[in-house]
Amino acid sequence: MDERSVSIPLSVDWNQDEIVTVANFFTQIEYAYGSGVKAGDVKDAYEAFKVVVPSKSEEKTHFKAYDDQANTNTWNVVKRALDEEREYRITM
Structure with missing residues (x-):
């Protein structure tokens, strides 16, 4: 991943908790491209993300x-x- 600043895609319709949920999900993606992240952490963050963003097109x-x-x-x-299993460490 680039070292430059990356804006997390957000919606003006989201409340603070939803923004935090989406930001956490994209942070897990960032970790996968950095030091690595457990598959379970990505799964949990993705499940929470899908509550905020249920539409596949969105x-x-x-x-x-x-x-x-x-x-x-x-x-x-x-x-x-x-x-992968929850404890598997993902690095991209």
């Missing part, structure tokens, strides 16, 4: 907005986490 929009800035592939991290 999810794709947020993933693309983040990935374009951060030079990451959020879906690949999520897919890998879903395919």
Whole structure:
């Protein structure tokens, strides 16, 4: 991941708790591209993210907005986490 500042994609319709939930999810993605993250942490963050962003099309929009800035592939991290045991450490 780039060292430059990355803006987390947010919606003006979200409340503070929802913003924190989405920010936490994208932080887990950042960790996967840095020091690594447990698959369980990504799974938990993704489940919470899906409560805030239940629509697949909206999810794709947020993933693309983040990935374009951060030079990451959020879906690949999520897919890998879903395919692994909770304690497995993901590094991209």
